[in-house]
Amino acid sequence: MTRAYNFSAGPAALPEPVLRRAQAEMLEWGKARAGVMEISHRGKDFIALAQKSEQDLRTLMAIPANYKVLFLQGGATQHFAQIPMNFARRGQIADYIVTGHWGEKAAKEAKSLVDVRIAASSEGGKFTAIPPRALWHLDADAAYVHYTPNETIHGVEFHDVPDVGDLPLIADMSSDILSAPVDVSKFGIIYAGAQKNIGASGLVVMIVREDLLARCPKDIPKIFNYAEHAANESMLNTPNTFGWYLASLVFEWLLEQGGVAAIDARNRAKADLLYGYIDNSGFYKNPVEKSARSRMNVPFTLPREELDAAFLKEAESHGLMALKGHRAVGGMRASIYNAMPLQGVQALVDFMKDFAARNG
Ligand SMILES: *Cc1c(COP(=O)(O)O)cnc(C)c1O
Numbered sequence: 001m002t003r004a005y006n007f008s009a010g011p012a013a014l015p016e017p018v019l020r021r022a023q024a025e026m027l028e029w030g031k032a033r034a035g036v037m038e039i040s041h042r043g044k045d046f047i048a049l050a051q052k053s054e055q056d057l058r059t060l061m062a063i064p065a066n067y068k069v070l071f072l073q074g075g076a077t078q079h080f081a082q083i084p085m086n087f088a089r090r091g092q093i094a095d096y097i098v099t100g101h102w103g104e105k106a107a108k109e110a111k112s113l114v115d116v117r118i119a120a121s122s123e124g125g126k127f128t129a130i131p132p133r134a135l136w137h138l139d140a141d142a143a144y145v146h147y148t149p150n151e152t153i154h155g156v157e158f159h160d161v162p163d164v165g166d167l168p169l170i171a172d173m174s175s176d177i178l179s180a181p182v183d184v185s186k187f188g189i190i191y192a193g194a195q196k197n198i199g200a201s202g203l204v205v206m207i208v209r210e211d212l213l214a215r216c217p218k219d220i221p222k223i224f225n226y227a228e229h230a231a232n233e234s235m236l237n238t239p240n241t242f243g244w245y246l247a248s249l250v251f252e253w254l255l256e257q258g259g260v261a262a263i264d265a266r267n268r269a270k271a272d273l274l275y276g277y278i279d280n281s282g283f284y285k286n287p288v289e290k291s292a293r294s295r296m297n298v299p300f301t302l303p304r305e306e307l308d309a310a311f312l313k314e315a316e317s318h319g320l321m322a323l324k325g326h327r328a329v330g331g332m333r334a335s336i337y338n339a340m341p342l343q344g345v346q347a348l349v350d351f352m353k354d355f356a357a358r359n360g
Contacts, residue, residue: 005344008322053248076193080109088143100151150176203243301331
């Protein structure tokens, strides 16, 4: 068997050079005379890795000095709950913008901790568009505004950062972090599970404006308190050291590619190729409004559902895997994160053309 082009939504494909390096360093990492997951997180070697990875991420995203970078655990889902626990008082209003499955889930998880208000939602249109900013009903006293810049399942992406005035803007960037340049200073908090664009599941990267950490209540357990994690350099307890190491390799790989601006150009070319073909095919369809289409996750349907199984089976035999869409949307989904090369998308389009010609 050979390694396929992997269109999985997450955990997703990692850059091949990163995997090869991790493989080569598995038994002996640097001068440690042991693998990176076998050494103390408090030793100088691992501390150096932690510091360099943070510095590389700061370079990649141009993170201002008044933001802390945390390397946490629990997946994005745990932070759906931990964010209201830390940044709102019990019963305070928090505004949620819901443009797909993950935003909806974040709002539901927050409900037992804050007064969740859905300030805007595109559920009525089956999450195929972004509600215009002018129609959002933000509360001036809200603790924060939470949104999902890229909805991984519905394939809906914001292409600019919404202006929410002085309210802290919190973004679940799990599926689009590091895919294009963003102005971090427009956010209160950016957080992301690692398994799409950063590395392995089980690691969460959080970028948090320092003044917000003053809100973290003292009466919650320390392990849930972001201010404690920040004060302890993300080493309040044993961090996910192997996940952190993989993230550090991905950051180095991104810098070698020319940084986020270069990867953005590549991502645009990939998305343009795929959407361009889908729109002109007269066979496949993507339901999302053009201005809100995701560059990372491209859902598409075939003209008849009966063709789905054959499409998936034949795609696999062509070395194209994990194209099955999420059950909430149906059809197919091609996730084309940073690690997917243009050749992979070209191979997919070539196969789609051939399949359409034989089944049209
Ligand atoms: C994958 C994903 C999640 C869930 O991440 P877990 O690590 O499984 O908790 C949350 N939000 C978005 C946008 C995602 O893509």
